[in-house]
Amino acid sequence: MNKQWFEPLPEQCPPNDAQQCIGNYYRIANGNPAQSEDFFSQRKLRPNNIFMGVDECVARAISLFSDKQEVEKRLKLPKFKHATIAIVKLMPKDGMIKKTFGPAHYSWWRTKDFDVSQAKIIG
Template sequence: MKTEWLETLPEQCPPEDAELCNGSYYRIANGNPVDSADFFSQRKLQPDKVFKGSDINECVARTISLFSDRKEAERRLKLPKIRNASIALVELEPKDGMIKKTFGIAHDSWWRTIEFDVSQAKIV
């Protein structure tokens, strides 16, 4: 069965070292309750932006940032740009896509499939 990604991914994306989703994660969300737009990649939100950073390529630009540790997500809420956001608990299963640890201990990059059910994510 072919995986249907939420958005078009470049060649060799997700990378070989990404794993099937399985577990609980935290997502910084603007909606309360959350909606699908709270689970869009930076590329989908900003299609013309040039992302800078040594570890940021087009594959990573098409991921959704998640945190494996709630305290790390809460720490990010201190940033002015997302100060008024909320934190959603997300339970991911293999059908929801692929995930890889990136950018620090508690940060994960998630490649979302169309199978992900947004309604199961709850503000905590």
């Protein structure tokens, strides 16, 4: 299946060990309802930043969590003072995903087929 990515990706991205999306994940969101901007990569949000220790492929991924408690911990940080939690049900058409970084953290490469309106704010 030839996926159309939401944003340009570098060569070999997503990586070969990424999996097709399937299942429910949590995302920190600013909008209620969630907006497309709540599902932008760090690269799209900060195009000129240098992300030390993070390869460009991961910089163009979106952080998701498989455990709601891990998201709740991050909401205690000052930068997320007014943020909420969105739950998204991802299907293979929505892109590729890979377990990265700490507990319950995943990197998601979003396709243009992802329907933002299905994201539900739950907290």
